[in-house]
Amino acid sequence: MPIMDSKTGKIKRDYTIEELVEKAREMRAYNMVSLTAAGSGHTGGTLSVMDIAAALYLKKIRHDPQNPNWEDRDRVFWSTGHKAPALYVALGEAGYFPVKEAVKLRKLWSGFEGHPHRLRLPGVELSAGSLGQGLGVAVGCALNAKLEGKNYRVYCLNGDGELDEGSIWEAIMCAAHYKLDNLVSIVDRNGLQIDGPTEEVMKLESLVTKWRAFEWNTIEIDGHNMKEILAALDEAEKMKGKPTVIIAKTVKGKGVSYAENVVAYHGIAPKDGRSGKESLDRALEDIGDSSFTKEKVNKLLKIADDYQKEVNKKIEASMPQFSRNYWWNSANGMKVEMDATRNGFGRAIKKLGSDKRVVALGADITSSIRMNEFYAEHPARKKRFFSMGIAEANMALVASGLAKEGKIPFIGSYGVFVTGRNWDQLRTTVCYNNFNVK
């Protein structure tokens, strides 16, 4: 069901497959402009999921951009919140707001946050970012439809890396238990996560066998073939008594030559900015939407730039200022050299690694937190590093088992994850057992 008028029930806009392919191209172009304007963001995943996003928002789901909270709309949950820029251009193309607005990505007060915020932008169903959570919410939403006899359908966009998370498997089990045939998970199977190929970080294959064992209907497709995407979405709708997972084989960074299948392009914007080898211009050339002329791109970047200038003005106006500088707020002796905590962590673990009892466990952000310093210049230490995937709970437990046997394990992730996603594991297993887990 394409874009609707919720009042009249009439179709507002429909697309042919050829038009959708063109739209996906245009969306990729807007996406790259917005990432470049922001100077940061997730190139890889936004490009791998883009054809699916186009298929959903411009063709498959029943929704009305003029009535974002329409009760009968189909719901799409983005469990991988970091792919927000793709969501924004999809919403823009669908008509929730002018698509060019999305170039204000990651700018203060714009609503186009780095990770989506449902209270700040129409059409966003879920504020997300911490992985492994969207599918459970989608289950609740689908359960509500069953309870109330509603016909809306629920879609959840999942990444492959986040399938390491146990909370995902709880949701998978639960959806099958309640026979939620109004629920579809689409896995953006691009095969890469931050630390490397998924199969090296934490083996997922045979992924389809796993979902099938959990009693889901499974469909495997080429996630860049618009016809296959639409056919799979239609097929899922016919399934009775089971939720459906569409495992969409995709290419991370799809459409931009220098980003395709490049692990480093998980979480960065074009390295060389506007022009150069790994630049926006080169990306647009690869994408090949001829409407993105130099002038158009200039205009778009100016929207972002002007907006940022306004933001800067407002910030400056709200800052207390002195009529002049004094020694205590400006003299050189009063300044400290700043360094990120993670750099200190990296230096420390590099040094401590000479103790053979020290082992390191990574949760797919090993370089981000500089844990790679542990083995970077000491290849022999690599065997004392264990990739745990995005599974912080298990990481704390495995570290406990190693500590029990006399090792000194360091577990690493961002603070919120490594305390918040394994709080009970820390309480019961690490603390009660008095295990020396760092």
Place this chain on the structure above:
Amino acid sequence: MPIMDSKTGKIKRDYTIEELVEKAREMRAYNMVSLTAAGSGHTGGTLSVMDIAAALYLKKIRHDPQNPNWEDRDRVFWSTGHKAPALYVALGEAGYFPVKEAVKLRKLWSGFEGHPHRLRLPGVELSAGSLGQGLGVAVGCALNAKLEGKNYRVYCLNGDGELDEGSIWEAIMCAAHYKLDNLVSIVDRNGLQIDGPTEEVMKLESLVTKWRAFEWNTIEIDGHNMKEILAALDEAEKMKGKPTVIIAKTVKGKGVSYAENVVAYHGIAPKDGRSGKESLDRALEDIGDSSFTKEKVNKLLKIADDYQKEVNKKIEASMPQFSRNYWWNSANGMKVEMDATRNGFGRAIKKLGSDKRVVALGADITSSIRMNEFYAEHPARKKRFFSMGIAEANMALVASGLAKEGKIPFIGSYGVFVTGRNWDQLRTTVCYNNFNVK
């Protein structure tokens, strides 16, 4: 490998299958005495796992009770800490301490805590209780053996209910990733959990298909057939390149007629105490170890009783006491009527349930926290109650999805689980989204 002398490498004690069957009978008898003496504890699971415990501690694992921390010993992790009484009688029979000591179950300072504490009792590998954690620790322990080229083997006793927990599936995935063929999980598949049959609480079947899909070697056995148990343990040892799961079909409460397959006997001691319909005497009669004469049982109960008296004396001696009572510490007007918080919760949710937006989500302790009051006298409300299994993370997420659609979901579990096992889900999904989850 049976019980060894770690110094000489000689076998200390070996058992025939017939002797093991007798030993398991004796262990069940000691178990029931200790539960009765304690007046509380988990009858169901301790009896369902007992034959497996006997097979492991008296026959299969290489260990030396006189040298509990022997580096080359095989390790057994009890992920289901609540089955501790079975662990204690197994350790006692193996020789870690006189088995009759185990009747001091749940008594202060005895070391025989309701859930095992590894720092207080020799032979206990892991302090546990909060479900879903033991397998991850076992993975870490097995990983250490691989890293150090050690030959010890690692066993993990898992319940079936705890397989609802996502952290278990993280560990399952991780063990396969690291090809831990020195690791065996034994699932005590008794088919019941606190809220009812596992398949009603959260469907697990086909369980063997799920483990197989996660690339484990799988063996299915009758968990009360000593020959099958031992054969499976031997077969697991031959497997190369994969961890093994032994799914042992068992009967909860096995051996005690009034407890067999009775959900209520998950977490209680014989209702009628020493004698009567559901009593210790009746249990011992069912178990049929003729050595448990009235005199022997009396003696055992006296050990527990005398110990408790000593404890009481010590407690009293340490309490500040007045030479006489005053109005402010003894008058009737100074006393308050106490009631458990959960009773208040039960009354409140019963009342609030008249609002059709209110839905309740249970995590397998629905009656324990009086959430059943929601529907007890209002059968029509049952469709607004959702069993989530032992999966607190997913419970918070599903509740979020329901809240998003206008429901007012109450999620229920013990405080530590419902904040600690879903801390990040509360932070990211419930709070950032401003979902009305209670």
